Amino acid sequence: MKDTTLYEQLLGLKAPWSVKKVDLSLADQRVVVEVVLKKGQVWADPTDATKRAHINGWSERQWRHLDTCQFETVIKARIPQLKYSDGSVEELTVPWAERYSRVTTLMAAFVIKLLEACPTTQAVCTLTRLSWSTVNAIMVSAVERGMLRRIEEEISYLGIDEKSSEKGHTYASILTDIDRSRVLDLVPERKLGAAVSLLETLTPAQRMSVKAVAMDMWPAYMSAARQCMPQADIVHDKFHISKYLGEAVDAVRKQEHRSLSQAGSSPLAGSKWAWLRKYPDGRSAEAVSFRALNQLNLKTSRAWCIKETLRAKPVSCVTTIIVTSSLAKDAITSITSLISSGFGADVGSLSCCCYIGWVTRRRKSCVRSCWGAARTVRAGPCSTM
Numbered sequence: 001m002k003d004t005t006l007y008e009q010l011l012g013l014k015a016p017w018s019v020k021k022v023d024l025s026l027a028d029q030r031v032v033v034e035v036v037l038k039k040g041q042v043w044a045d046p047t048d049a050t051k052r053a054h055i056n057g058w059s060e061r062q063w064r065h066l067d068t069c070q071f072e073t074v075i076k077a078r079i080p081q082l083k084y085s086d087g088s089v090e091e092l093t094v095p096w097a098e099r100y101s102r103v104t105t106l107m108a109a110f111v112i113k114l115l116e117a118c119p120t121t122q123a124v125c126t127l128t129r130l131s132w133s134t135v136n137a138i139m140v141s142a143v144e145r146g147m148l149r150r151i152e153e154e155i156s157y158l159g160i161d162e163k164s165s166e167k168g169h170t171y172a173s174i175l176t177d178i179d180r181s182r183v184l185d186l187v188p189e190r191k192l193g194a195a196v197s198l199l200e201t202l203t204p205a206q207r208m209s210v211k212a213v214a215m216d217m218w219p220a221y222m223s224a225a226r227q228c229m230p231q232a233d234i235v236h237d238k239f240h241i242s243k244y245l246g247e248a249v250d251a252v253r254k255q256e257h258r259s260l261s262q263a264g265s266s267p268l269a270g271s272k273w274a275w276l277r278k279y280p281d282g283r284s285a286e287a288v289s290f291r292a293l294n295q296l297n298l299k300t301s302r303a304w305c306i307k308e309t310l311r312a313k314p315v316s317c318v319t320t321i322i323v324t325s326s327l328a329k330d331a332i333t334s335i336t337s338l339i340s341s342g343f344g345a346d347v348g349s350l351s352c353c354c355y356i357g358w359v360t361r362r363r364k365s366c367v368r369s370c371w372g373a374a375r376t377v378r379a380g381p382c383s384t385m
Contacts, residue, residue, distance in 0.1 A: 033073065196224045
């Protein structure tokens with residue numbers, strides 16, 4: 001089989017297109033495929049069925065194609081500019097690429113697959129040897145096609161989060177469909193107005209179908225969710241809950257350490273990280289040392305026990321504590337404030353059990369779905385070729 005025939009079949013070319021020649025450069029590691037039109041080819045005028053289009057000029061164009069083995073492959077052709085009877089001029093669309101595109105359709109589809117698999121756009125540029133602007137243009141085009149094909153459908157669980165878009169404190173707010181692991185939309189900034197406008201990109205029927213919204217503890221996001229979807233539960237991610245639980249324990253430790261130091265000596269000196277870390281191996285020297293410290297019946301010990309009890313409880317219990325409070329951080333620290341005030345609310349006491357029992361009665365289905373599925377959704381193209 002001739003090389004010209006091979007590439008005609010690989011590109012799926014049919015009359016009036018054909019491959020004239022194939023140039024191979026070993027030094028440049030490059031294959032150039034020259035495609036030509038059949039002489040005397042005419043085209044109909046879409047503005048007037050009784051007339052034909054005239055050739056107003058020719059443009060030298062080239063497109064990056066999928067590599068041939070290790071060789072970069074480029075398609076080169078002269079494309080006619082057609083002039084119609086109404087005076088408009090349009091460049092002929094070629095069968096192997098979109099109009100005004102720099103890459104072939106097959107190459108664009110391959111880039112989209114890489115964008116879905118690679119963590120960054122620059123990684124795709126390195127693998128394909130394409131410029132960042134070319135890869136970004138492919139991604140933008142894919143997103144536009146996906147947005148045009150999008151239909152209105154119920155969305156049960158939403159996720160809203162911010163992402164740093166530039167150097168410094170410049171953020172963009174991202175709205176995601178958790179069940180389908182897709183980005184719905186994004187807007188600049190993370191203020192209340194931006195969050196409201198982001199949620200309003202959904203139709204009223206879609207907003208009413210939302211059961212829960214997963215987010216961090218940014219006040220603007222919580223206010224926007226209550227304003228646009230008052231029926232939806234607000235679910236906070238596990239990272240921030242654990243973070244504030246640890247801060248609450250550390251606040252109790254600092255206060256108790258200060259009091260014990262003024263009275264004489266404090267066993268809490270230098271023990272900050274002992275209360276915050278995990279001990280997967282209970283037989284390690286660190287775990288044995290911590291158990292001895294934890295058995296001293298300190299207020300910090302009781303705070304730590306409450307934190308571990310909440311961590312060990314079902315996800316719905318811990319999350320609903322945050323949902324039912326107007327200030328999430330205050331809701332977590334309110335339990336340990338009982339200890340620091342001398343109330344002595346041991347784990348298992350009436351007040352602690354009633355508090356946990358009350359929040360456990362909340363609906364669990366939305367929390368289980370949101371927390372179980374609320375993973376980081378990478379912002380990428382919405383569709384493939």
